[in-house]
Amino acid sequence: MGIKSKAAAAIVVLLLFLGSLWLQGGLGYRWDACLKGYNQDNKLHQLYNSSVTEVAEGLQNLEQCPGQTFQVVLLHTHLLAAPASTSDVLLQPYLSSWDELVKFMDALGPMVGLISKEIQSKTSLIRQLALLAEKNPEEELKLGDLSTRTGTDNSLSVSKHTNAYRSVRSMIQAELQLEVVDFHQQTNSGCRTLLRLHRALLWLKLFLHKVAEIPETGRLRSPSDLCREAYQSTLSKHHTWFVRRAAELAFIALPERSFFFRLVCVHNQEELSRVLSRVVRAIGEVYDRTQKALEENSMLDLP
Template identity: 75%
Template sequence: MGVKSKAAAAILVLLLFLGSLWLQGGLDYHWDSCLKGYNQVNKLHQLSNSSGADRAEGLKECPGQTFQVALLLSHLLATPAYTSDVLLQPYLSSWDELVKFMEALGPMVGLISKEIESKTTIIRQLALLAEENPEAELLPDTINSVSTDGGTKNHLEASKHSDAYHSVRSMIWVELNRGLVDFNHQTDSGCRTLLRLHRALLWLKLFLEKLAETPVAARLKSPSELCREAYQSTLANHHAWFVRRAAELAFIAMPERGFFFRLVCVQNQEELRIILNRVVKATEEVYDRTQKALEENGMLDLP
């Protein structure tokens, strides 16, 4: 094997290793424990997103592609609930589609998606276990501690008949009530896992926002540049030096802008801007609601 081949192999091995550190700067893989029940959980947590699909009308299916922007938008639009809550089933379904989006960008970026997929699996696994062991029920007098805004009453009526992992706020209350959240040490709680996904969602939202921009005088930056900029202002703040270097290596291999036209079935930058702005707006709503719930419960810095 030549020197160049050895170097390429070494870089690939490094990326494979650092992919597992992606979302937290020192990530822990839980493939064996979390993937066992994945298929079963996925079947139990299918959600009909008819309302979201209605509001996503006008976006056509892209034939021959795994990622579908119309499906992503329908999941995102179905996620907000009440006045400040987030439904977990369509939230996780949105991530399923975002994983397909990242995998479409090539094997290097696809490595990142594997870690994100493991996180969604953890929450689904916890939801399944909660359904099988519903020892902590959501009670009317305790829902108030979770939903503190003007929609408390509506949230209470909807949540007291639902499962523990019905929404972000119900999950927060149940995990706090059961002592599953540790503010000083790493745990496998759904809240800690959600925080990692939450940070990654901000990175992707900012990347899509930048990709949609059409500067008047300046040249269009490459997707690689835009993704790097989005990363540096979001996830990089939570990563160690060698993880940041690995991320930048992955971004170098990102496809050119024309690939994104084909990925969402558009012909030019203006059409891309219109579609991505709809996705960004829906993502921002989900992000802001999740941010508020985590912030109210002091969970933005869970280890």
């Protein structure tokens, strides 16, 4: 095997490892056993009935891009449907937004797509907790193998919490009442999982904001550099040195700016800026509401 082949193989190994550590530099408990055999498409959106016509007003001039999996109009639709009341976030459209963001990352190539797999495992966990709470209101919901790790009984009685996973604040309240959130050690909880998604959302928000910018000099920087900068000011603070180095390798493989034009069905940077700016504003509203809910409950640093 030549030097280039060995280098390529090493990069793939590093990125595979990165995919398993991405959101926190060591994801702790795995959810594969919990999610095995679970069809997350079954009933996932029954609680989410918002009309596309009603919530997509901000992008009414856009059409779905033919032949593409990622659809920016759907992402914007879900983001607009997520805010509830004055300060809450509905979990169904929130997770649907992540579905589209995962497709967005997958479209950027296999290197970044590895990262999206870990995010999918986390959205799947919250969905399963929600469905189990709805389906088995008189039974106990087991949170992984936590009891064997801590020596305590951490069964989650859901008889009075069938709507616990309707929104961010209802989930926080229910899991605090049921004492499944530990502020000193890792636990299998929806709140801890949400925090990891929340951190990743800030990274993507900043990245999309940077891609949307039109610099005064007129010189557009590469998406690879912009993604690296967004990462360095957000997720990197939660990662180990090794994961930070591996992340930089993943960003090198990002496509050029023209690819982003095609991805959202626009023709130039001005059009891209208009579309992404709307998406970034919608992400910002969801992020700020989630940030406030987590902060009020001292959950921004859950281990």
